[in-house]
Amino acid sequence: MPKVGMKDIAAEAGVSIATVSHAFRNPDRVSDGTRRKVLAAARRVGYTPNRLGASLRTARSGNIVVIIPDIADSHNARLIAGIERVAREKGYSVLLGNTRGSEAREREFAAMARSGQADGIILMSHRMPFTAASVDERPPLVNGCEFTGHADIPCVSIDDRAAGADATRHLLELGHREIAVITGDMASTSSRRRLEGFRAAMADAGRAVDDDRVVFADYSTEGGATAARELLLRKERPTAIFCFSDEIAIGCMHALRELGFEVPRDMSVVGVDDIEFARYANPPLTTVAQPTEEIGACCARILFDIMDGERPAKRIHILPHQLAVRESTAPPPDS
Amino acid sequence: MPKVGMKDIAAEAGVSIATVSHAFRNPDRVSDGTRRKVLAAARRVGYTPNRLGASLRTARSGNIVVIIPDIADSHNARLIAGIERVAREKGYSVLLGNTRGSEAREREFAAMARSGQADGIILMSHRMPFTAASVDERPPLVNGCEFTGHADIPCVSIDDRAAGADATRHLLELGHREIAVITGDMASTSSRRRLEGFRAAMADAGRAVDDDRVVFADYSTEGGATAARELLLRKERPTAIFCFSDEIAIGCMHALRELGFEVPRDMSVVGVDDIEFARYANPPLTTVAQPTEEIGACCARILFDIMDGERPAKRIHILPHQLAVRESTAPPPDS
DNA sequence: TTCTGAATGTTAAACGTTTTACATTCAGAT
DNA sequence: ATCTGAATGTAAAACGTTTAACATTCAGAA
DSSP, X not given: OOOOOHHHHHHHHTSOHHHHHHHHHOGGGSOHHHHHHHHHHHHHHTOOOOHHHHXXXXXXXXXXXXXXXXXTSHHHHHHHHHHHHHHHHTTOEEEEEEOTTOHHHHHHHHHHHHTTSOSEEEEOSSSOOXXXXXXXXXXXXXXXXXXXXXXXXXXXXXXXXXXXXXXXXXXXXXXXXSEEEEEOOTTSHHHHHHHHHHHHHHHHTTOOOOGGGEEEOOSSHHHHHHHHHHHHHSSSOOSEEEESSHXXXXXXXXXXXXXXXXXXXXXXXXXXXXXGGGGGBSSOOEEEEXXXXXXHHHHHHHHHHHHTTOOOSOSEEEEOOEEEOOSSOOOOTTO | OOOOOXXXXXXXXXXXXXXXXXXXXXXXXXXXXXXXXXXXXXXXXXXXXXXXXXXXHHTOOXXXXXXXXXXXSHHHHHHHHHHXXXXXXXXXXXXXXXXXXXXXXXXXXXXXXXXXXXXXXXXXXXXXXXXXXXXXXXXOEEESSOOOSSTTSOEEEEOHHHHHHHHHHHHHHTTOOSEEXXXXXXXXXXXXXXXXXXXXXXXXXXXXXXXXXXXXXXXXXXXXXXXXXXXXXXXXXXXXXXESSHHHHHHHHHHHHHTTOOTTTTXXXXXXXXXXXXXGBSSOOEEEEOOHHHHHHHHHHXXXXXXXXXXXXXXXXXXXXXXXXXXXXXXXXXX
């Protein structure tokens, strides 16, 4: 495998290296004839441009890194798919920053920007991996969760507060009064916002919410199942459960069935996300649909805008959500 | 953001650049005192090594690229998670090569190895993106599907033929005689092998398989649903359907329910993969479980072995599969 | 004819590392 | 005093590009 570089093309075509470079990158700097000569020579010697050389010189790697807790999570995988699509359109590649929840790994991946491996970062985490870095000592960065801690980082997400309220109202309208909640990781802003929305909607309906009615889980099926079991041990049972993700809801429904509850006859369940399997769940899951892939795509577009030197107009970009009513919700048993 | 490099450390510490490099990469080449001096200086000036410079010089990028049709597919996402884990252990990063089925993109991503952006490739595709490249004109490469076309590329997968036979035998043992199949993309070796296994098991049981009984889909829920509808239009209905992936099976079950069939009472369904949602499907899906994450991990380990110059002992690495019997299979209606 | 400027091409200096080959120092053996 | 060799440090040449600055050519205007 003979290494061929611009040097070899230059020799083959009888021109200088600079001319070769121009023929590729800057066609107008070079006559038509020369360009053809160079291109032909490149083909003859079997040239593939070396991106490292170019990146080193231009200080642009052509990569972005997406920092995300778990790539195997359905919602996350879709986010990434959206990001990847627009990155590719822009000629960028995606470096995968699967953190598995580790803050150390978050920082490790964030460091890729400083080390020249990436030109920008999309962060799907509530933590900020940069210590005390003001807006211009920091690489281009977009947050894909709603993220309040740092005033100057653009975010894109749905209106989690409204989403929480919408799900709750749906249950209230069905006649439920005793509604419980299984949250996601409360360190995440989305979880906190959804909880706010829940409380607000309950308050509007004149219902207080007892602390016994909210149980905390992480965003996983296992977490949902565990939380559901815990919830049903408590004295007063709810007639409906609002889960902060579809994975949680699916785990929750599974646990309910194991404990002899039938959804939705004995208990209504609603989720958030509308992952692909929500509609195929047992029973098909009522959920607050997010435009997941579009959120990813939007993150990427904003990131590229920033990389192009534009300061985005709004810091927070809200995309629309929508309640998808399926079969996991119904009026409460006694009605 | 002042760019700091080894040059700055050298100045700060009063040594040469070479010494700085040695202090980091080759601590024994340098006295204890000097090393400490350099490290302290590095910390003072706020140094982050530039990977591009190093990569250019050493011709090693520290990245691998995984070429895969759809990162949002549950099975694929798990494969990637497995790959990512061992890559990280080895200090490598993963570049995402989401092809969305496009052969052009496959080649584009494969080219990243030639352009210095990646040191190795994991290929989850039945296509070979290198034209006429013998083993040493080609970057280190491992295939994560069973892949017969190219004699010298290592593969890791389950024994798809046996898996196909196992699923079929399970249905036969339940008493099914009229068994249909919904395949995945028949361009993939796994699909062809699973079909072979199916036919073999049927033949062993003295059952011929009519062409009407095999319908082709791609590996997706939508494909499974469409195929199921097509299948039920045909004259003689089967009593069981063997789907070549869980996504297909879940789509299939959904279509069946829409058409008024109850699984497993009217129709048994079995899948392959054991994705996370198989157990949460409606009803919980009987499936041939693959060690998906381990397959990914194994691919990565073999790739790194090759990159270390070892020629792997075996070309084909078979990992164990196992039938997971759940509630989507039962004896046929008339028994 | 001379001058101007556009069109085209080239030289050489970066970019930030690693690494080879060489230089220096110095302890201990002779 | 000289030699040997280990220990430590350095100079400089890579790696493959891009790009600023300069050189050449040549058509057309004066």
